[in-house]
Amino acid sequence: MTTTTVVSGQPSAPAPRPPQPDAPVPGPTRARAVLALARFEARELLTYLPVLAAFLVYVAATAWRLYSGHPGWHELTGREGMADYPALQDADRATQSGATLLGLALFVCANRTALRAHGRGTEPYFDTLVMEPWRRTLAHALAIVPFALLTALVVAVRFTWAALSPGAVGHGSVFELAVTPLTVLLFGVAGVLLARLIPSAFAGPLLAVALYVAATYVLDLADGAHWSQWLSPVVEETGADPMPSDLVGRPAAWHALYLAGLTAFLLCAALLLGKGRDARAGLRVKVLTGVALLATAAGIAGQSPGPSAALEAARVRVSDHPEQSENCTERGATTYCALPEWTGRTAAWARTTERVRSLAGGTATTRPLTVRQRVEARYGLEGDANHAPLTAPGAVTVGTRWGGNRVPEYAVGLASVLVAGDEKAGAAVCDGRVVTTMWLALGAGPDPLATLRDVRIDDSDQGGAYVLSPTQGLRMSAQQTDVVRALLDRPAQSVTSAVKAHWTELTGPGVSTARVATILGVPDAANGAKGEDTCEE
Amino acid sequence: MRGVTRRLRYPAALLPPVWHALPWRPLAAAGALGWLPVAAARPLSGGTGDTALGLSLLRLAALVAGVGLAFLLDDPARRTTEAVPVRRPVRAGLRLALVAPPLAAWWTAALLLLPAGSRPPSGAVSLEAAGIAGTALALAAASVRLRAEPCPGTGAARGLLALTAAVLLLPDRWSPLVSLQDANWTAAHGWWAAILVVAALVWAVCVPEPLTGHRLLAGRAVRSPCGTSGPSRRS
Numbered sequence: 001m002t003t004t005t006v007v008s009g010q011p012s013a014p015a016p017r018p019p020q021p022d023a024p025v026p027g028p029t030r031a032r033a034v035l036a037l038a039r040f041e042a043r044e045l046l047t048y049l050p051v052l053a054a055f056l057v058y059v060a061a062t063a064w065r066l067y068s069g070h071p072g073w074h075e076l077t078g079r080e081g082m083a084d085y086p087a088l089q090d091a092d093r094a095t096q097s098g099a100t101l102l103g104l105a106l107f108v109c110a111n112r113t114a115l116r117a118h119g120r121g122t123e124p125y126f127d128t129l130v131m132e133p134w135r136r137t138l139a140h141a142l143a144i145v146p147f148a149l150l151t152a153l154v155v156a157v158r159f160t161w162a163a164l165s166p167g168a169v170g171h172g173s174v175f176e177l178a179v180t181p182l183t184v185l186l187f188g189v190a191g192v193l194l195a196r197l198i199p200s201a202f203a204g205p206l207l208a209v210a211l212y213v214a215a216t217y218v219l220d221l222a223d224g225a226h227w228s229q230w231l232s233p234v235v236e237e238t239g240a241d242p243m244p245s246d247l248v249g250r251p252a253a254w255h256a257l258y259l260a261g262l263t264a265f266l267l268c269a270a271l272l273l274g275k276g277r278d279a280r281a282g283l284r285v286k287v288l289t290g291v292a293l294l295a296t297a298a299g300i301a302g303q304s305p306g307p308s309a310a311l312e313a314a315r316v317r318v319s320d321h322p323e324q325s326e327n328c329t330e331r332g333a334t335t336y337c338a339l340p341e342w343t344g345r346t347a348a349w350a351r352t353t354e355r356v357r358s359l360a361g362g363t364a365t366t367r368p369l370t371v372r373q374r375v376e377a378r379y380g381l382e383g384d385a386n387h388a389p390l391t392a393p394g395a396v397t398v399g400t401r402w403g404g405n406r407v408p409e410y411a412v413g414l415a416s417v418l419v420a421g422d423e424k425a426g427a428a429v430c431d432g433r434v435v436t437t438m439w440l441a442l443g444a445g446p447d448p449l450a451t452l453r454d455v456r457i458d459d460s461d462q463g464g465a466y467v468l469s470p471t472q473g474l475r476m477s478a479q480q481t482d483v484v485r486a487l488l489d490r491p492a493q494s495v496t497s498a499v500k501a502h503w504t505e506l507t508g509p510g511v512s513t514a515r516v517a518t519i520l521g522v523p524d525a526a527n528g529a530k531g532e533d534t535c536e537e
Numbered sequence: 538m539r540g541v542t543r544r545l546r547y548p549a550a551l552l553p554p555v556w557h558a559l560p561w562r563p564l565a566a567a568g569a570l571g572w573l574p575v576a577a578a579r580p581l582s583g584g585t586g587d588t589a590l591g592l593s594l595l596r597l598a599a600l601v602a603g604v605g606l607a608f609l610l611d612d613p614a615r616r617t618t619e620a621v622p623v624r625r626p627v628r629a630g631l632r633l634a635l636v637a638p639p640l641a642a643w644w645t646a647a648l649l650l651l652p653a654g655s656r657p658p659s660g661a662v663s664l665e666a667a668g669i670a671g672t673a674l675a676l677a678a679a680s681v682r683l684r685a686e687p688c689p690g691t692g693a694a695r696g697l698l699a700l701t702a703a704v705l706l707l708p709d710r711w712s713p714l715v716s717l718q719d720a721n722w723t724a725a726h727g728w729w730a731a732i733l734v735v736a737a738l739v740w741a742v743c744v745p746e747p748l749t750g751h752r753l754l755a756g757r758a759v760r761s762p763c764g765t766s767g768p769s770r771r772s
Contacts (some may be wrong), residue, residue, distance in 0.1 A: 048695070049695070049696070049699060050695050050698065050699040050702075053699055053703070054699075054702065055701075057703075057706060061706075101702050101705070101706070104698070104702070105699070105702070108695055108698060109695070112691055112695070119688070119691075200559075200562070201563075201688065201690060201691040202564075202566060202567075202604070202605070202608055202690060202691070202694065203566075203606045203692035204603065204694075205607070205695060205697075205698055206563070206566055206567055206570055206605070206694075207603050208698055209570070209597065209600055209601050209604060209698070210570060210573075210601075213574055213597055213763075234740065455709070499567070535643035
């Protein structure tokens with residue numbers, strides 16, 4: 001445009017001459033042009049249905065998780081109480097779910113935008129423009145950045161939400177939080193590189209399926225070897241109870257370095273495939289390629305070794321002898337021993353403990369108890385192991401999870417210790433004392449009938465079923481279930497006074513369910529009694 | 538009789554050019570890539586029968602084949618073939634008929650590639666595969682019809698992948714991707730049959746060329762840049 005405009009009768013400054021073909025375009029102008037193209041391509045990406053849908057679903061799913069506390073939306077009802085008591089060393093990597101699907105959407109669509117000119121036959125016209133092909137490629141890659149930033153924002157909101165909840169314990173890792181945005185960036189850049197490697201429309205969708213297979217099946221199934229598992233961008237490792245953050249032992253920093261290095265390497269490879277670099281830019285890109293390769297190699301080398309011997313030893317030590325690393329505080333007649341990161345949770349344990357003890361009679365209200373926090377770290381982050389019941393008198397196990405169903409489960413364990421003396425004996429109880437135990441665990445809680453269903457393994461309130469506790473649990477027969485249900489229907493005050501008055505008989509070994517029902521004033525509920533109480537169905 | 542012969546002559550004459558025009562590269566790439574997971578079943582399961590793994594791998598193979606089939610209606614010369622006297626349903630049907638036998642052979646081979654111990658019920662899993670393939674073809678046909686797109690392949694493939702992702706995100710009880718032990722196995726396969734029927738209907742509605750009439754499905758008239766596409770389609 002070389003028109004000269006005239007404003008209020010005066011000629012303006014002479015118009016700039018058109019740029020000479022050989023004249024170097026100033027650096028800042030080029031950078032601005034690349035950014036402008038990147039901005040345009042980012043907007044273009046957003047108009048692709050897979051990207052738009054993936055991000056809408058991602059944001060909606062995150063909002064649902066924040067609201068309901070459920071880890072996914074496979075469970076659509078109710079609210080998961082455990083979300084109020086997150087362990088941040090687990091909450092950080094919980095933000096990684098869904099990263100692969102987001103990444104794949106960007107992979108397919110970034111591939112498509114980078115090939116748009118090719119498919120429309122406009123590629124040759126770009127040769128007449130000032131911007132070189134490699135800068136165009138760079139702009140396509142930069143267009144992914146806003147999506148990575150959006151993902152980072154969602155991840156940050158999700159983690160901050162967990163960290164701000166009053167029951168939060170432990171420490172998160174910023175490297176675990178970086179995985180989702182880095183994965184999005186990696187997949188997007190991989191899509192651009194693929195467009196430069198194979199300029200054909202069908203390669204993107206086909207390879208997206210292959211990538212998904214590689215990310216979910218092959219790397220996981222290759223005998224589950226640690227090094228191959230960690231080549232996958234997202235390694236979630238869920239299943240075990242939260243363990244102290246120094247026992248988690250995930251190579252998160254190395255993995256983030258690996259992802260960042262690989263992203264940079266793929267970007268450099270895409271730039272090297274684009275033509276039109278001058279010598280200086282070419283050298284820079286080559287140096288950057290070398291650095292990125294080194295970073296990737298270092299990341300792989302750092303993340304490949306499995307848990308070290310020292311870590312394994314520390315895991316065994318904490319699993320076998322938690323008392324060596326715990327801090328104990330006394331509240332009334334109860335001593336609470338918590339792992340260092342969990343000391344803030346003793347108040348919540350104490351509330352439940354006092355509630356259960358307030359229903360007991362005899363010496364059980366004043367007897368010294370030790371609430372011992374235990375964690376099973378020997379089997380790694382995916383090992384879901386049960387605790388063996390403790391044999392020390394008055395010792396009660398509490399796990400590292402809390403909230404939701406973990407609270408009544410703890411109450412059942414505590415009540416069985418109050419009734420039978422220790423956990424081992426409490427788990428073997430089959431006679432009428434099961435009724436006493438369940439009354440102590442449920443009687444003073446909110447909505448005891450719903451809680452009864454929650455602690456039973458089949459969510460029922462009829463018939464026989466296992467009742468969960470932090471250790472071995474106990475078995476309720478159909479008749480005991482009937483009696484407990486009848487007790488929960490009666491006014492709590494009258495049952496409590498009957499329990500306190502007949503405490504010795506109600507907790508005596510061998511007392512029958514029918515006898516317990518009679519003492520507690522619900523003799524009709526035990527009408528179906530068939531002789532001896534046994535733990536066999 | 539003579540009328541029938543005459544009507545069959547044009548399609549018969551079309552066979553060689555349609556065979557040439559078929560998008561063999563995506564189809565071949567999809568075929569090769571689809572066999573990979575199935576062939577990997579033996580090393581992955583370590584020789585032991587694992588029907589759950591076999592089922593997942595066959596579904597993946599079917600998805601890859603679906604992505605390939607999404608390119609079936611790609612016709613870079615669509616703007617010129619608009620003018621040929623043989624209508625689009627015939628041309629598209631010819632493409633499908635030419636691809637169907639190799640596709641059936643490919644799927645049978647995929648089934649046979651799995652170790653016998655990890656092969657899920659062939660009929661049910663073939664129905665799922667047919668549902669996926671039908672969805673891909675219906676997406677391609679809809680793209681041709683609604684967007685007047687000469688090469689609907691990439692869009693249809695992206696749509697198929699987006700649908701797959703959506704299905705993966707569905708809550709378990711609504712998902713048509715059930716496991717073998719699931720009580721809903723039969724009901725889910727009823728849904729797969731329904732998916733296949735809907736896909737066939739969409740194909741039937743979308744494959745004919747828009748002449749006049751219904752606005753929603755009339756699509757954008759294809760304009761030839763050279764102005765040789767005959768009389769205007771919109772009166």
